[in-house]
Amino acid sequence: MERAGRLGEVITDSWLRRYAGDRYYERGLGYFRGGRVTALEQSGDSIRCVVMGTQEYGVRLTKKARTLHHRCDCPLGSEGDFCKHCVAAALAWLHQQPAQEGATNKADGKKTAAAQIRTEDLAQALREEDKETLIGWLLAAAEDDEALRSRLMLAAARKMGSETLIAQTKKILEKAIRIRHFAPHRNMRAYAAQVEEALDGVEALLESGHAAAMIDPCERGLHWLAEAMSNVDDSSGYMSVLVERLEALHLRACEAAPPDPVPLGEKLFRLEWKGGFSEWCGTVETYAGLLGERGVAAFRKKAEVEWAKVQVLMGSDHEVEVAHRFRLTSIMESLAQRSGDLEQLVAVLARDLRTAYQYLRIAGLYRDAGQHEQAMAWALKGIDRDFGSQGVGLRLFVAEDYQRRGCHGDALRMIWREFRKNQTLPSYQLLERFARQAEDWDDWRAQALSLIRRTITETPKDRWLRRDHSLLVEIFLYEEKAEEAWREAQAGGCKHPLWRQLAGIREKEHPEDAAAVYFLQGESIIAGGQSSDYGAAVQLLEQAAALLHTAGRDEEFAQRFAAVIQKHKAKTSLWKLVDQRRRFLFPGLQ
Numbered sequence: 035m036e037r038a039g040r041l042g043e044v045i046t047d048s049w050l051r052r053y054a055g056d057r058y059y060e061r062g063l064g065y066f067r068g069g070r071v072t073a074l075e076q077s078g079d080s081i082r083c084v085v086m087g088t089q090e091y092g093v094r095l096t097k098k099a100r101t102l103h104h105r106c107d108c109p110l111g112s113e114g115d116f117c118k119h120c121v122a123a124a125l126a127w128l129h130q131q132p133a134q135e136g137a138t139n140k141a142d143g144k145k146t147a148a149a150q151i152r153t154e155d156l157a158q159a160l161r162e163e164d165k166e167t168l169i170g171w172l173l174a175a176a177e178d179d180e181a182l183r184s185r186l187m188l189a190a191a192r193k194m195g196s197e198t199l200i201a202q203t204k205k206i207l208e209k210a211i212r213i214r215h216f217a218p219h220r221n222m223r224a225y226a227a228q229v230e231e232a233l234d235g236v237e238a239l240l241e242s243g244h245a246a247a248m249i250d251p252c253e254r255g256l257h258w259l260a261e262a263m264s265n266v267d268d269s270s271g272y273m274s275v276l277v278e279r280l281e282a283l284h285l286r287a288c289e290a291a292p293p294d295p296v297p298l299g300e301k302l303f304r305l306e307w308k309g310g311f312s313e314w315c316g317t318v319e320t321y322a323g324l325l326g327e328r329g330v331a332a333f334r335k336k337a338e339v340e341w342a343k344v345q346v347l348m349g350s351d352h353e354v355e356v357a358h359r360f361r362l363t364s365i366m367e368s369l370a371q372r373s374g375d376l377e378q379l380v381a382v383l384a385r386d387l388r389t390a391y392q393y394l395r396i397a398g399l400y401r402d403a404g405q406h407e408q409a410m411a412w413a414l415k416g417i418d419r420d421f422g423s424q425g426v427g428l429r430l431f432v433a434e435d436y437q438r439r440g441c442h443g444d445a446l447r448m449i450w451r452e453f454r455k456n457q458t459l460p461s462y463q464l465l466e467r468f469a470r471q472a473e474d475w476d477d478w479r480a481q482a483l484s485l486i487r488r489t490i491t492e493t494p495k496d497r498w499l500r501r502d503h504s505l506l507v508e509i510f511l512y513e514e515k516a517e518e519a520w521r522e523a524q525a526g527g528c529k530h531p532l533w534r535q536l537a538g539i540r541e542k543e544h545p546e547d548a549a550a551v552y553f554l555q556g557e558s559i560i561a562g563g564q565s566s567d568y569g570a571a572v573q574l575l576e577q578a579a580a581l582l583h584t585a586g587r588d589e590e591f592a593q594r595f596a597a598v599i600q601k602h603k604a605k606t607s608l609w610k611l612v613d614q615r616r617r618f619l620f621p622g623l624q
Contacts, residue, residue, distance in 0.1 A: 041079050041081075041095075041097045041102075044097065044102050045095075045124045045127060045128050046128070047125075047128065050062075050121055050124055050125065050128075053116055054116050054118075054120070054121045058115075058116065058117060058118045058121055059121055061118035061121070062117075062118040062119070062120070062121020062122040062124075062125060063121065063122075063125060065085060065086075065087070065118060065119065065121075065122035066121075066122040066125040066126055066129075070085055070086040070087070070122060071083050071084075071085050071122050071123055071125075071126035072084050072085075072086065074123070074126050074127060074130070076127065077156060078154075079096060079097035079098075080094065080095070080096040080097075081093075081094065081095040081096070081123060081124075081127050082094050083123045083126065083127075085106075085119040085122050085123060087108060087118075087119060091106055091107045091108045091111070091119050092106070092107045093105070093106045093107075093111070093119050093120055093122075093123040094106075095120065095123060095124060095127075104116055104120050106119045106120050109220045112220050112221070112223055112224065113219075113220060113223060114223065172186065173186075180228070181228065181231060184206045184209075184210075184231070184232070187202055187206065188202055188203070188206070188235060190202075191203075196244065199239070200239060200244060200247045200248075203232075203235045203236060203239055203251065204251045204254075206232050206235060207232045207233070207235070207236060207251055207254075207255050208254070208255075208258060209232075210228045210229045210231070210232035211229055211232070211255055211258040211259055211262060212258050212261070212262065213225070213262055213265055213266070215265075216265050216266070216267075217262075217265065217266040217267065218267050219267040219268075219269055219270065222266060222267065222268060222270060222272050223270075223272070225266070225272070226272040226273075226275070226276060229259075229276050230276070230279075233255075233276075233279055233280065233283065236248055236251060236252065236255075236283055237283060240283060240286060240287050240290065245286070245287045245288075245290035245291040246287070246290075246291035248283070248287045249284065249287045249288060249291070249293070252280055252281075252283050252284035252287060253284065253305065255280050256277065256280050256281065256284070256305075256313045256314065257310075259273060259276055259277055259280065259311065259313070260309065260310035260311040260313055261310070263310070263311050273311070274312060277311065277312060277313050280313075281313065281314075281320075285320065285321070288321065288324055289323075289324065292324055293324075295324065295325050295326050295328045295329030295332070296328055296329060296332040297332075298321070298324060298325060298329055298332075299325050299328070299329035299330060299331070299332035299333035299336075300332050300333065300336050302314070302317040302318070302321060302325075302333055303317075303332075303333045303336040303337055303365070304336070305317065306361065306365060307337075307340065307358055307361050307362055307365060308358060308361075309361060315364070316368060317333075318330060318333055318365075318368060318369065318372065319368070319372070330372075333369075334369055337362070337365050337366060337369060340362055341362060341366055344359060344362065344363075344385055345385075346384070346385050346386075346387070347385065347386045347387065347388050348387050348388065349388060349419075363382065363385070363386070366382045367379065367382050367383070370382050376399060376400070376403055376405075379399065380396050380399065380400075383395055383396050383399075384396065387419075389421070389424065390416050390419070390421035390424045390425040390427065390428050391424075391427070393412055393413065393415060393416030393419070393428055394413070394416065394427050394428050394431060396412045397409045397410070397412040397413040397416070397428070397431055398431075400412065401431075401435075406435065406438075409431075409435070410432065410435050413428050413431045413432050413435070414432065416428040417429060417432065423455075423456070426452065426456075429448055429451075429452060430449075430452075430464075432448060433445040433446075433448040433449050433468065436448070437468060437471060442468070442471065442472035442474075443472075445468055445471075445472075446465075446468050446469060446472060446474075446478065449464060449465050449468045450465065450478075450481075452464070453465050453482060453485075454485065457485070457486055457489060457505060458505070459505065459508045459509060459512060462482055462505075462509055462512075463512070465478060465482060466478075466479070483506070483509075486505055486506060486509075487506075489501065490502075490503065490506075490526065502526050502527040502528055502529070503522040503523060503525060503526030503527060503528055504527075504528040504529045504532055506519075506522040506526075507519045507522050507523050507528040507532045507536070508532065510522060511532070511535065511536075516536075516539050516540075519536060520536055520539075520540065520547075523536055530555060530558070533551050533554075533555060534551065534552075534555060534574075536551065537551035537552055537555075541581065545581040545582075545584060545585055546581070546582075546585060546587075548577075548578075548581055549577075549578040549581040549582050549585075549591075550578075552574045552575065552577045552578035552581070553574070553575065553578040553591075553594060555574050556571040556572070556573075556574035556575040556578065557571075557575075557598055559571035559574070560598065560602055560605070560608060561602070563605075565605075565607045565608070568605075568607065568608045568611050569611065571608075572608075572611055572612060572615055572619070575595070575619060576615065576618045576619055578591065579591050579595075579618065579619050579620065579621060580618075580621065583621045588620065588621070591620075592620060595619065
């Protein structure tokens with residue numbers, strides 16, 4: 035869509051190029067010049083035509099208010115793109131304008147008005163047709179147009195009374211939502227538009243005094259949408275929008291015709307518990323005003339009956355008894371939070387203790403409530419379960435609580451154990467944070483570096499995962515000790531990104547060192563044999579060439595590069611790229 039005044043002010047060559055983009059514009063221009071636009075007609079502010087692509091595609095461009103709407107039957111147009119067929123249609127309309135405004139009769143040189151059928155002309159022609167003919171046209175069109183057929187059915191139902199109208203609206207809603215075959219992404223826009231139109235009918239009945247009758251169709255519609263989710267490609271999120279609208283209509287219907295709170299509470303529990311998609315979440319809060327105390331109590335009673343069947347899960351236990359456990363747990367959590375009772379919420383969470391995260395959640399709830407003893411007790415319970423690497427959060431929680439109490443030695447011992455198990459830069463930084471709080475970083479730093487060196491030394495040489503000095507390089511770079519980082523890289527090697535980072539640091543004061551790194555890194559990529567990486571390799575070689583050129587050592591680079599050429603001369607795609615970049619690779623030898 036594009037802001038527009040009159041249709042002629044929108045469809046200009048410059049606007050088309052800007053709006054469609056060069057690619058679609060050029061393709062659309064080719065279609066127009068190739069005579070692929072046929073059956074072009076304008077009615078008021080609307081243009082219709084047929085464009086011949088891989089098949090015939092119908093195109094329509096319409097000015098509505100201050101916007102231009104566009105539609106094409108092709109896959110791209112169905113997704114809302116201003117495609118090449120739209121461009122071709124617009125160009126065909128644009129270049130026929132002079133002829134429409136006034137064409138010269140070659141025989142007598144007189145100007146004659148172009149034959150153009152306007153909306154008003156069409157309306158007048160229809161008024162002059164007999165009624166039976168119009169009925170025949172409409173019924174014939176409705177055979178191929180489901181949306182038109184639905185409108186006609188509703189029109190007939192209105193004449194037959196409210197009961198028939200309500201029943202027909204339900205049928206149209208079901209037919210619009212339920213699908214038998216998989217709906218690919220390209221069909222979803224049309225599917226959503228069909229459902230939206232059916233929902234318009236539901237909303238119209240709701241607003242005309244039939245709110246009570248619309249409660250059940252909304253509930254059924256949400257169930258059908260949940261079923262349809264498994265049979266569509268909804269990567270654009272149409273289904274969520276439809277669910278939200280149906281939920282809003284259901285709430286409005288209940289507000290306009292309030293049901294008895296107790297049956298409503300019982301029904302909302304069933305709907306939320308059995309929900310299959312994102313529908314019916316948080317119904318107690320959403321319908322609180324309608325439920326009142328009685329309705330919430332009825333909801334809670336039903337939930338507690340099912341919750342009593344839920345077993346406590348520990349370790350690798352698997353739930354096999356209660357369906358929809360996740361939904362039921364969510365319901366019980368929301369009820370506990372609504373009550374404000376911390377122990378009630380903990381009791382809900384404690385039904386599933388299979389993960390370290392659950393212990394951490396409970397400990398966090400107690401800590402946030404200022405109940406530190408209970409928080410520590412739950413965290414220690416989780417640590418005793420020995421969740422391995424998944425228990426890092428719990429162990430950090432305990433260390434932080436030790437630190438809060440001023441027990442820095444206990445905190446540091448726990449963090450040190452973490453560092454021993456997982457020697458990384460983040461764990462080193464965590465150790466530093468705790469040690470500085472205890473004003474004892476120098477000693478702990480020395481221990482950490484000693485441990486890293488010992489680990490490197492003790493790693494068997496024949497292991498597939500050989501340790502280099504990458505971690506030491508990372509640490510010294512983090513500490514802004516660039517020379518020490520360089521020495522470690524020289525002594526034991528490091529990962530490629532670290533080498534490049536070091537080279538970038540050394541470029542100014544030690545260009546030869548940086549050039550050597552770039553050259554070796556570039557050659558290493560070439561040796562890997564992936565042609566898609568050759569661009570990155572040549573870029574590194576260019577960096578090396580530029581640095582050696584500045585140092586007046588172009589011949590040295592040329593000799594080393596000649597050796598690379600000899601070694602990898604079979605890689606023709608690489609040398610095509612080298613030929614294109616030769617002036618950058620040999621700046622001093624042009």
